Amino acid sequence: MPVYLDHNASTPLDARVLEAMLPYLSGPYANASSLHRYGRAARDGVEQARAQLAALIGCQPQEIIWTSGGTEANNLALKGVTELATPSRVLYGATEHPSVMEAAESLHARGWGVEAIAVDAQGLLDWPRFEAQLQRAPLRLVSLMRANNETGVIQDIERAAALVHAQQAWLHVDAVQTAGKLPLDFANLGADLLSVSSHKIYGPKGVGALVVNAQVELSPLLHGGAQERGLRGGTENVAAIVGFGAAAQLAGEALAGRSARLLALRGQLEAGLRELPGVTIFAEHSARLPNTLQFALDGYDGEALLMQLDRKGFAVSSGSACASGKGEPSHVLLAMGFARELAKGAIRVSLGKDNQPEEVSRFIEALRSFKPRAGAPP
Amino acid sequence: MIYLDYAATTPLDPQVRAAMLPWLETDAGFGNPASDHALGRRARKAVEAARAQVAALLGASAEEIIWTSGATESNNLAIKGALEFRGRANAHVISSRIEHKSVLDTLRYLETQGLRVTYLTPAASGVIEPEQVRAALRPDTALVSLMWVNNETGAINPVLELASELRARGVLVHIDAVQAAGKIAVDLAQLPADLLSVSAHKLYGPKGIGALFVRKRPRARLSPQIHGGGHEQGMRSGTLATHQIVGFGAACALAAAQLGEEGDRIRALRERLQRQLQSALPEVLLNAPAAADARAPGILNLSFTGVEGESLRAMLPELMVSSGSACSSATREPSYVLRALGRSDELAGASLRLSLGRYTTAGQVDAAATQIIAAVQFLRELSPQGSGAGTAEPLLKDNVYEYPAPAWQRFAHLKHDGRLPEDAEVLTAEADSAAARSLLRLQLRVHGRQVRETRFQAYGCPIAIAVGEYLAERLEADGLDALGAISAAVLRDALEISEDKAHCALMGEDVLRALLQKTGGKT
Structure with missing residues (x-):
C-alpha cells in the first residue's frame, strides 16, 4: 500500500x-x-x-x-x-x-x-x-x-x-x-x-x-x-x-479538527521542502486549502520525479488527474505566468485525513535521495 | 412481499456485490482511474477488464464501449451527440411513441431547436413494423432511434431486419437496448447498429452506471455532452466510478453465462402467470404480441377490464409491480405506451406490468396470481356493473400508498358493499364523476323514517369506494336525517379527502341529493 x-x-x-x-x-x-x-x-x-x-x-x-x-x-x-x-x-x-x-x-x-x-x-x-x-x-x-x-x-x-x-x-x-x-x-x-x-x-x-x-x-x-x-x-x-x-x-463533524491537523502536516511538508535546493512552492503567499501544496524542484524533470516517487510507493500527481497522461504542463501554472519548463516539473501533494507526520517525513527523504538531472545546477 | 418489478430495477446479484466491494473498501481500490500512479493504474485495469465484459455480452469490442451514468445519459448522448456532430440541427429523425422518456424528452427538446421528428405509432401488439420505418424515411433522415424491447409491454421490435437496410442508406441507427441486454441475445457483430444504450441496474448490476456502444467500423462519431478532462475518448468526461463499472462488468459476465437457460426459465414462469390469470378471469387483455417468443421473457403486461386501476393497485399491497395508473386522479396520466397501443385511458389505467427476474419462483408467481385474481374479482363485483353477490374479500393489511386513515379503514374493511333486491322499500340512486370516470350506487331499505339496511356499489379509486362505505354506514346509523346533513364538505372532513380527490366527495353529495329527491324531499 x-x-x-x-x-x-x-x-x-x-x-x-x-x-x-x-x-x-x-x-x-x-x-x-x-x-x-x-x-x-x-x-x-x-x-x-x-x-x-x-x-x-x-x-x-x-x-x-x-x-x-x-x-x-x-x-x-x-x-x-x-x-x-x-x-x-x-x-x-x-x-x-x-x-x-x-x-x-x-x-x-x-x-x-x-x-x-x-x-x-x-x-x-x-x-x-x-x-x-x-x-x-x-x-x-x-x-x-x-x-x-x-x-x-x-x-x-x-x-x-x-x-x-x-x-x-x-x-x-x-x-x-x-x-x-x-x-x-x-x-x-x-x-x-x-x-x-x-x-x-x-x-x-x-x-x-x-x-x-x-x-x-x-x-x-x-x-x-x-x-x-x-x-x-x-x-x-x-x-x-x-x-x-x-x-x-x-465531513461536517470533522471539519474544524481535520483542517487544523492538515494545516500542521502541510506546514511540516513545506518546511521540509524548503530545505531542498531550488524549490518553488506555487502560490506560497496566497490563502490555500490546508491540505494542498504544489511545488517544483529546479533541475528535476517532473515526469521522471513522478515515476521515481511512484516506484518508491508515493502516490502524488503533477496536477489534475483529469489532465494526467497528456504530458502537457499544468494550465493552472501557465495561467499564473510560470514557464512551461517549470510548470512541467510540478508535483502536487494533497494530504488526507489519514496521513501521518511520519509519511510526510518519508516523502521528504525520498525527494532528497533523488539525483538531479545531469547538467542541472545542484 | 413479492417483487415483480424487475423491469424497473433489479436487485444487485450477490456475486456482483462481491466483485464491487474491494473497490469500495479503503485499502487499495479507491484510486482515480485517471491517476498516473500505482493506485490509479490498478483502478484503470479493473475498468478496462469490465469494459471487455460489457463488450462481450453485446458482441462488441472493448473500445466501442463508452461509460455513462446510466441509460438516460446514454440515450441523451447518442441522440444529441450524433446530431450535434453531424451539425444537423434541422435534420429528420424517426422514432416511436413508445420509446423511453429519456429518448422522447430528448427528441422533444431537440424539436424546439429545429429538429423534425416522426413518431411512429405501434400496431396494437406494441410492435413497430419495419414497413412503417421505411415509409417514414426521407432524404434528410439522419437518425432512427428505436428501442429493441419495450419496457412496458416487453414487445420485441424487429430491429435486426431494419438496421442493415438503414445503414445502407446512410441513416444512423440508435437502439435503446436497456431491456434487451442480458435478457435476449444481443450480437452487435450481426446487428449493424451504430449506437446502442445499455444500463447496469436492469441486469442485476448497480445503479448509476450505463454504457453507450459507439461503433468503430464504420465509425459513428459523437460530440460530447459532458465536457471535461477528455475521458472516454473525449466522448464523456468525469471521474470513472470504479466500483460501479466493475459491478456492471461482473453483471454482464453473469448475464452472458446464463442467458439462454435463465431466459427459458423466466419465460415459462411468465407463461404460467399469464395462463393462471387468463383462465380464472374473463376479459384480461394482453398488451403485447401473442407469440411467447415475440416478447422479452420477463415482462407481462395485462389490462383488466371493469376495474379501476388505482383501486386494483391499492388492493395488491403485497405485490411490488408497476401499474399503468398514477397516484393522483387529478394528474391522472395513464401509460403513454398503452395509449399508443390503442388502449383507452381507463384500460391503460387498469393495467399491471408484471416483470419477472432472476429470483422469481413458481411459488411467487402462483401467490401473485391468487392475489390479483381475488382483487379483480372483488372489484368487478363491487362495481355497479357487478352482480353484487360478493366474493371473498381480499386480504388488505397495509396502507402502502398512504391514503388518509379514515378513508383507508373503510376501503380496507367494507361492510356495506353489495346490492339489495329492488322492492317497494328499497330506494336506489346513482351518481357519477365524469372527471374521474367513477360511479357510485347507493341503496337504502326504508321503513318510515328508519333506514333498516344500506348497500352500495362503486367503481373508482379507493376514496370513491370509501365514500360509498361511509355514506352507507351513516345512513344506516342515523336514518334519513343523515341525507340532508351530509355535504361534500362533511365528507371531505370525515374522510380527510384531499383537494385532488374532491370529486369523490362531490359524487357522494350527488348521490345523496338523488336519494333526497326520491324521498320527495321529506327528510
Missing part, C-alpha cells in the same frame, strides 16, 4: 460511509421513483442524504440536484444557465477545472462569447482586469472555483459575487475541492450555483451535486423523466447518494 498523497484526485471511502451504503447495495433495492414500498425506502434514503449534504454546505435541501459527479455538475451549471438564454457572454477563471473550461468553451458553438479571467502569479484573480471584463455588458454567467485543485488557492468569492451581481449576471462556484476542507455557506457565499463531488470527501465515486438557488432558471443537461424536479433525468444512484450524504455529515 503506497503512501497516498493524492487526495485531491480521489479519497478513500470512509468505512462508516460504506456501512451506510451497504443496505442499499443489498436490501431495499428498488427504483427510487417506483411507488411501491421498496421504492419508498429508496426515496427516504435519497432525501435523508439531501438533508445531510444541505447541512454541510449551508443550502436548502430543495436546492440540491444530484448528478453523476463534479464534472456533470459543472457542465449542468454552465450549459443549463445558458441553454435557453439569448447568447451573450460567459466568463471563467483561467485556472478552472477542465470540466468548467471545456464546458464554457463548448458554448462558442452556440454563439456565446467566452472569456477567461486572468490570474496573477499567486493564482488570485486579476481584479482590475476582471472588473473591466465585467463592465462589458451583456453578461450571463461567471464561473469561478472557490479553491483550486492544483495549487489550493482560495478565491475571494464574496467579493466576486458582489461584482457579478451588480451586472445582473449569475455566479457559479466550483466548490469540489472546498467542501469538507473549508466551511461552506451557500446562503451567504453569494454563489447562485455551486458544484460539489462525493469522492473528494471520502464518499463514493459516481455522484455529485449542483446546488442552485430558486431564482436561477436552469435547463436540464440530461432529458428524460421527472427526477430532480425535471432538471436531471435518470434513475437515482441510491447507494451512492446515501454514501454522499453520510460522507457530508462526517
Whole structure:
C-alpha cells in the first residue's frame, strides 16, 4: 500500500460511509421513483442524504440536484444557465477545472462569447482586469472555483459575487475541492450555483451535486423523466447518494479538527521542502486549502520525479488527474505566468485525513535521495 | 412481499456485490482511474477488464464501449451527440411513441431547436413494423432511434431486419437496448447498429452506471455532452466510478453465462402467470404480441377490464409491480405506451406490468396470481356493473400508498358493499364523476323514517369506494336525517379527502341529493 498523497484526485471511502451504503447495495433495492414500498425506502434514503449534504454546505435541501459527479455538475451549471438564454457572454477563471473550461468553451458553438479571467502569479484573480471584463455588458454567467485543485488557492468569492451581481449576471462556484476542507455557506457565499463531488470527501465515486438557488432558471443537461424536479433525468444512484450524504455529515463533524491537523502536516511538508535546493512552492503567499501544496524542484524533470516517487510507493500527481497522461504542463501554472519548463516539473501533494507526520517525513527523504538531472545546477 | 418489478430495477446479484466491494473498501481500490500512479493504474485495469465484459455480452469490442451514468445519459448522448456532430440541427429523425422518456424528452427538446421528428405509432401488439420505418424515411433522415424491447409491454421490435437496410442508406441507427441486454441475445457483430444504450441496474448490476456502444467500423462519431478532462475518448468526461463499472462488468459476465437457460426459465414462469390469470378471469387483455417468443421473457403486461386501476393497485399491497395508473386522479396520466397501443385511458389505467427476474419462483408467481385474481374479482363485483353477490374479500393489511386513515379503514374493511333486491322499500340512486370516470350506487331499505339496511356499489379509486362505505354506514346509523346533513364538505372532513380527490366527495353529495329527491324531499 503506497503512501497516498493524492487526495485531491480521489479519497478513500470512509468505512462508516460504506456501512451506510451497504443496505442499499443489498436490501431495499428498488427504483427510487417506483411507488411501491421498496421504492419508498429508496426515496427516504435519497432525501435523508439531501438533508445531510444541505447541512454541510449551508443550502436548502430543495436546492440540491444530484448528478453523476463534479464534472456533470459543472457542465449542468454552465450549459443549463445558458441553454435557453439569448447568447451573450460567459466568463471563467483561467485556472478552472477542465470540466468548467471545456464546458464554457463548448458554448462558442452556440454563439456565446467566452472569456477567461486572468490570474496573477499567486493564482488570485486579476481584479482590475476582471472588473473591466465585467463592465462589458451583456453578461450571463461567471464561473469561478472557490479553491483550486492544483495549487489550493482560495478565491475571494464574496467579493466576486458582489461584482457579478451588480451586472445582473449569475455566479457559479466550483466548490469540489472546498467542501469538507473549508466551511461552506451557500446562503451567504453569494454563489447562485455551486458544484460539489462525493469522492473528494471520502464518499463514493459516481455522484455529485449542483446546488442552485430558486431564482436561477436552469435547463436540464440530461432529458428524460421527472427526477430532480425535471432538471436531471435518470434513475437515482441510491447507494451512492446515501454514501454522499453520510460522507457530508462526517465531513461536517470533522471539519474544524481535520483542517487544523492538515494545516500542521502541510506546514511540516513545506518546511521540509524548503530545505531542498531550488524549490518553488506555487502560490506560497496566497490563502490555500490546508491540505494542498504544489511545488517544483529546479533541475528535476517532473515526469521522471513522478515515476521515481511512484516506484518508491508515493502516490502524488503533477496536477489534475483529469489532465494526467497528456504530458502537457499544468494550465493552472501557465495561467499564473510560470514557464512551461517549470510548470512541467510540478508535483502536487494533497494530504488526507489519514496521513501521518511520519509519511510526510518519508516523502521528504525520498525527494532528497533523488539525483538531479545531469547538467542541472545542484 | 413479492417483487415483480424487475423491469424497473433489479436487485444487485450477490456475486456482483462481491466483485464491487474491494473497490469500495479503503485499502487499495479507491484510486482515480485517471491517476498516473500505482493506485490509479490498478483502478484503470479493473475498468478496462469490465469494459471487455460489457463488450462481450453485446458482441462488441472493448473500445466501442463508452461509460455513462446510466441509460438516460446514454440515450441523451447518442441522440444529441450524433446530431450535434453531424451539425444537423434541422435534420429528420424517426422514432416511436413508445420509446423511453429519456429518448422522447430528448427528441422533444431537440424539436424546439429545429429538429423534425416522426413518431411512429405501434400496431396494437406494441410492435413497430419495419414497413412503417421505411415509409417514414426521407432524404434528410439522419437518425432512427428505436428501442429493441419495450419496457412496458416487453414487445420485441424487429430491429435486426431494419438496421442493415438503414445503414445502407446512410441513416444512423440508435437502439435503446436497456431491456434487451442480458435478457435476449444481443450480437452487435450481426446487428449493424451504430449506437446502442445499455444500463447496469436492469441486469442485476448497480445503479448509476450505463454504457453507450459507439461503433468503430464504420465509425459513428459523437460530440460530447459532458465536457471535461477528455475521458472516454473525449466522448464523456468525469471521474470513472470504479466500483460501479466493475459491478456492471461482473453483471454482464453473469448475464452472458446464463442467458439462454435463465431466459427459458423466466419465460415459462411468465407463461404460467399469464395462463393462471387468463383462465380464472374473463376479459384480461394482453398488451403485447401473442407469440411467447415475440416478447422479452420477463415482462407481462395485462389490462383488466371493469376495474379501476388505482383501486386494483391499492388492493395488491403485497405485490411490488408497476401499474399503468398514477397516484393522483387529478394528474391522472395513464401509460403513454398503452395509449399508443390503442388502449383507452381507463384500460391503460387498469393495467399491471408484471416483470419477472432472476429470483422469481413458481411459488411467487402462483401467490401473485391468487392475489390479483381475488382483487379483480372483488372489484368487478363491487362495481355497479357487478352482480353484487360478493366474493371473498381480499386480504388488505397495509396502507402502502398512504391514503388518509379514515378513508383507508373503510376501503380496507367494507361492510356495506353489495346490492339489495329492488322492492317497494328499497330506494336506489346513482351518481357519477365524469372527471374521474367513477360511479357510485347507493341503496337504502326504508321503513318510515328508519333506514333498516344500506348497500352500495362503486367503481373508482379507493376514496370513491370509501365514500360509498361511509355514506352507507351513516345512513344506516342515523336514518334519513343523515341525507340532508351530509355535504361534500362533511365528507371531505370525515374522510380527510384531499383537494385532488374532491370529486369523490362531490359524487357522494350527488348521490345523496338523488336519494333526497326520491324521498320527495321529506327528510
